[in-house]
Amino acid sequence: MIHGTGSAVASIATTEPLSDGLVVLAVDVGGTKMAAGLVDERGAILVEAQTHTPSDDDPEVVFGSMSSIIGQVLSASAPSPVVCGVGCGGPMSAKGQTVAPLNIPGWKGFPLRARIEALVQLPTAVDNDAKALALGEGWVGAAVGVSDYLAMVVSTGVGAGIVLDGRLLDGASGNAGHIGHVIVEPEGKWCVCGARGCLEAETSGPSIAAITGCPPTEASDEVRRRTGTLVGRAVASVANLLDLQLAVVAGSVALGFGEPFFSAAQTEIDSRARLSFSRGTRIVPAGLGADGPLVGAAAVGRRSVLGRADSPVCG
Numbered sequence: 001m002i003h004g005t006g007s008a009v010a011s012i013a014t015t016e017p018l019s020d021g022l023v024v025l026a027v028d029v030g031g032t033k034m035a036a037g038l039v040d041e042r043g044a045i046l047v048e049a050q051t052h053t054p055s056d057d058d059p060e061v062v063f064g065s066m067s068s069i070i071g072q073v074l075s076a077s078a079p080s081p082v083v084c085g086v087g088c089g090g091p092m093s094a095k096g097q098t099v100a101p102l103n104i105p106g107w108k109g110f111p112l113r114a115r116i117e118a119l120v121q122l123p124t125a126v127d128n129d130a131k132a133l134a135l136g137e138g139w140v141g142a143a144v145g146v147s148d149y150l151a152m153v154v155s156t157g158v159g160a161g162i163v164l165d166g167r168l169l170d171g172a173s174g175n176a177g178h179i180g181h182v183i184v185e186p187e188g189k190w191c192v193c194g195a196r197g198c199l200e201a202e203t204s205g206p207s208i209a210a211i212t213g214c215p216p217t218e219a220s221d222e223v224r225r226r227t228g229t230l231v232g233r234a235v236a237s238v239a240n241l242l243d244l245q246l247a248v249v250a251g252s253v254a255l256g257f258g259e260p261f262f263s264a265a266q267t268e269i270d271s272r273a274r275l276s277f278s279r280g281t282r283i284v285p286a287g288l289g290a291d292g293p294l295v296g297a298a299a300v301g302r303r304s305v306l307g308r309a310d311s312p313v314c315g
Helices: 059-074 112-120 129-140 199-203 205-212 221-242 252-272 289-306
Strands: 012-014 024-029 033-039 045-052 083-088 124-128 149-154 158-164 246-250 282-285
Touching: 024 059, 024 112, 024 129, 024 289, 033 059, 033 289, 045 059, 045 289, 059 112, 083 112, 083 129, 083 289, 112 124, 124 129, 124 289, 129 149, 129 158, 129 246, 129 289, 149 221, 149 252, 158 199, 158 221, 199 205, 199 221, 205 221, 205 252, 221 246, 221 252, 221 282, 246 252, 252 282
Parallel strands: 024 083, 083 124, 149 246, 246 282
Antiparallel strands: 012 045, 024 033, 033 045, 149 158
């Protein structure tokens, strides 16, 4: 264990580099934890450090914790990165110039890209963490070789990245893919976004805890199946709308809930994706597992340098 500044505590692990290719400083900023690492051109994490995300309203406290683990990674005996890629919860302005993650109340219009760039002295690219996951899964994960798919995270928040015709969708302000704010229960719970019945309000970790009075790790099979059903409902709508047949799902809630979640989600998709082109849509666990956030952030950095994440799918 390596202790950071203040109360931040990060774990750090190292592996030998696979080759001398492009190395990316990858940073993942989530509502529960933050991570930083060095990722090589094959998607291998060479060095990694993590810490809890402070719940403090002071934006500098949050940034300070992140700076600490970045410093630990950069001081490790490992190849030097040439670019920094960042995955962060949204919404955000175009190219991540400012971010306002719904699950980090201390950051409202925080200038994340400029602050990290000044800190690490590297060209820096910032994108939504779920879009980053989509790049990572298309690069070295469960969507390799697939040109049309949805990659989503069900965790502290719920988000997605969408790849169509081999290209990641950005949208006018870079926020395409916010599946967490698709309405799945019209008279459901109020969401932090201000709407009612959003997928995130019904299926995120904090929402499940608020609804059941228990942490997601203690959820009953009924709760696991209900969560899967609602996720499947949203995925079916996306499949019907965008003509895609694969959804790759990551995040502590989805992966922690396991088979009851994925079975219920698939059943719901089968019953609601009934058009000739959407029938047969599959939902599967993400291939990268716990490495997904950092590998995805690295893919964001690679995309900014190469114009792609080393895969035609990620152009």
